[in-house]
Amino acid sequence: MAKDSLYKYVLALGDDALILGQRLSQWAYRAPFLEEDIALSNISLDMFGRANLLLEYAATLKGNGITADDLAFKRNERQFTNRILFERPNGNFADTMVRQFFLDAFYKLFLQKLTGSKDEQLSAIAQKSIKETAYHFRHSSKWVIRLGVGTAESHTKVQSAIDNLWMFTNELFEMNEIDNEMLQQKIGVDCSSLKQEWIKIIDEVLAEATLKRPENIHMTTGGREGIHTEHLGHLLSDMQYLQRAYPDAKW
Amino acid sequence: MTEKKEQLFQDKIDAGLKIEPKDWMPDKYRKHLIRQISQHAHSEIIGMQPEGNWITRAPSLRAKMVLIAKVQDEAGHGLYLYSATETLGITRSELIEQLQTGKAKYSSIFNYPTLSWADMGAIGWLVDGAAIVNQQSLRRTSYGPYSRAMIRICKEESFHQRQGYEIMSKMSNGTPEQQEMAQDSLNRWWWPALMMFGPHDSDSAHTSNAMKWKIKRGTNDDLRQLFVDRTVKQADLIGLEIPDPDLKWNPESKHYDFGEIDWEEFWEVVNGNGFCNKERINNHTNAHTEGNWVREAALAYAEKTQNGDLK
Ligand SMILES: [Fe+2]
Ligand SMILES: [Fe+2]
Numbered sequence: 001m002a003k004d005s006l007y008k009y010v011l012a013l014g015d016d017a018l019i020l021g022q023r024l025s026q027w028a029y030r031a032p033f034l035e036e037d038i039a040l041s042n043i044s045l046d047m048f049g050r051a052n053l054l055l056e057y058a059a060t061l062k063g064n065g066i067t068a069d070d071l072a073f074k075r076n077e078r079q080f081t082n083r084i085l086f087e088r089p090n091g092n093f094a095d096t097m098v099r100q101f102f103l104d105a106f107y108k109l110f111l112q113k114l115t116g117s118k119d120e121q122l123s124a125i126a127q128k129s130i131k132e133t134a135y136h137f138r139h140s141s142k143w144v145i146r147l148g149v150g151t152a153e154s155h156t157k158v159q160s161a162i163d164n165l166w167m168f169t170n171e172l173f174e175m176n177e178i179d180n181e182m183l184q185q186k187i188g189v190d191c192s193s194l195k196q197e198w199i200k201i202i203d204e205v206l207a208e209a210t211l212k213r214p215e216n217i218h219m220t221t222g223g224r225e226g227i228h229t230e231h232l233g234h235l236l237s238d239m240q241y242l243q244r245a246y247p248d249a250k251w
Numbered sequence: 252m253t254e255k256k257e258q259l260f261q262d263k264i265d266a267g268l269k270i271e272p273k274d275w276m277p278d279k280y281r282k283h284l285i286r287q288i289s290q291h292a293h294s295e296i297i298g299m300q301p302e303g304n305w306i307t308r309a310p311s312l313r314a315k316m317v318l319i320a321k322v323q324d325e326a327g328h329g330l331y332l333y334s335a336t337e338t339l340g341i342t343r344s345e346l347i348e349q350l351q352t353g354k355a356k357y358s359s360i361f362n363y364p365t366l367s368w369a370d371m372g373a374i375g376w377l378v379d380g381a382a383i384v385n386q387q388s389l390r391r392t393s394y395g396p397y398s399r400a401m402i403r404i405c406k407e408e409s410f411h412q413r414q415g416y417e418i419m420s421k422m423s424n425g426t427p428e429q430q431e432m433a434q435d436s437l438n439r440w441w442w443p444a445l446m447m448f449g450p451h452d453s454d455s456a457h458t459s460n461a462m463k464w465k466i467k468r469g470t471n472d473d474l475r476q477l478f479v480d481r482t483v484k485q486a487d488l489i490g491l492e493i494p495d496p497d498l499k500w501n502p503e504s505k506h507y508d509f510g511e512i513d514w515e516e517f518w519e520v521v522n523g524n525g526f527c528n529k530e531r532i533n534n535h536t537n538a539h540t541e542g543n544w545v546r547e548a549a550l551a552y553a554e555k556t557q558n559g560d561l562k
Contacts, residue, residue, distance in 0.1 A: 022307065025306050025307060025315070026307055028319070029296075029300055029538065030534075031542065032545035033542060034296070034326055036542075036545075038326050041319050045316055048312060048316050052312045069311045092541070093542065093545045146548055146549050147545070149555060153544050153547075154544055243311075248426055249426045251368070251421065
């Protein structure tokens with residue numbers, strides 16, 4: 001039972017990283033300039049690396065010869081438990097950067113706590129990831145500031161990205177049964193305790209960017225229970241196509 | 252006066268020394284280099300598209316990471332080469348404009364479509380493989396910044412070539428469907444890969460000066476032959492068949508003889524009538540245009556920060 005909870009916990013963290021990596025990889029060769037193509041693929045690679053570690057760990061917890069690739073390529077929408085913000089479409093460059101900024105700020109706090117996990121594997125993964133996230137955060141927060149301060153057009157675009165994505169942020173701090181169980185066992189993180197600190201980070205950057213934090217917005221949730229926006233199904237059908245079409249093949 | 256300079260310049264090249272950006276160089280040398288290096292840079296950049304086409308569909312986590320890293324490397328190659336071109340007195344935005352208006356060319360190979368995962372193998376194996384044959388000789392090219400860029404790039408291209416070959420080898424040892432994809436992919440990419448070396452030396456407009464200046468260090472036909480000899484053996488090893496009925500070992504020349512390239516197709520694609528020419532350029536232009544506001548914002552921000560408008 002406890003092992004099953006740990007499996008679900010690790011799997012959910014793996015799904016977050018995997019889906020975000022896949023989203024970022026959709027930028028391939030479409031960034032505003034070459035250096036940014038390189039930066040976005042770097043971040044995407046880091047997320048896939050993180051996903052790979054987490055899903056491999058989840059696969060060993062599951063047993064029965066299941067592999068990380070099975071978990072990534074052979075589950076359906078309802079079986080994915082990534083939080084919704086991770087799956088939001090790329091939109092324009094501001095939408096992507098704001099999504100990334102919200103998540104990087106979250107990861108910074110979350111991974112810091114996770115390094116103290118009693119579970120050695122999770123702690124090791126957190127230690128590796130936290131360095132990458134520090135770079136991601138510098139990159140995304142700097143862009144939010146550039147776009148906020150830059151021109152009237154960029155200011156409008158980045159503000160509307162913030163307004164549109166805000167409703168998905170509260171889910172980051174929710175705790176379900178598995179989260180609570182993992183917290184009790186000193187394996188998992190108390191996400192609800194991260195919110196204040198997160199808001200502080202967001203406010204600091206938004207102030208420098210001359211942008212506003214939205215208020216009184218209805219918050220959406222569901223990802224951890226396998227309830228997603230319709231976008232996830234399309235992302236998966238694209239990502240899983242070869243594995244599904246040729247189930248016997250090895251690549 | 253100019254004649255004397257030109258003599259000194261040529262002496263330097265003959266002695267195997269490098270020409271550096273601040274050195275005197277004949278106008279024709281400069282122009283030739285700008286054309287050649289920028290064409291190479293554009294090829295790296297446009298080459299991101301056919302492979303980028305499969306990133307989201309890569310069939311395993313590992314395959315996905317390898318492919319993203321490869322496309323990222325190509326972006327890096329484009330960057331080094333744009334920088335090398337800029338040392339000759341032209342800006343990146345001018346170069347990009349030349350690409351988008353069709354004034355500058357890029358390697359025609361990237362105007363062919365990628366239709367299966369095996370194409371990710373074939374491109375690495377054949378296209379990067381052909382590029383290596385061309386580029387190895389350019390590591391010793393006379394222009395310093397170009398030569399140094401090629402040394403860096405060649406190392407990475409060798410990785411790409413091996414990774415591509417690994418995909419091909421996995422697939423040709425895989426299920427019947429995978430084997431079919433691998434063979435089909437080789438069939439489609441073989442001839443375009445041979446075309447990458449350019450027209451026969453007898454029909455090539457730019458060869459003689461370029462050889463004298465050591466901007467080019469092997470003839471099109473020699474380099475093509477080197478590539479064929481190498482690649483036929485690799486195909487044999489993984490049980491794939493080169494789609495050329497005229498291909499056979501020639502014990503006298505100690506090389507493979509091979510069939511005639513369809514030069515009509517070659518020139519059609521060069522002149523813009525290939526399968527994907529318009530799409531490749533449109534994609535590039537669209538991404539660039541959609542990024543206008545981002546680049547403008549970054550510039551505006553930099554100006555405001557410099558002027559002290561911000562704390
Ligand atoms: Fe390259
Ligand atoms: Fe390459």
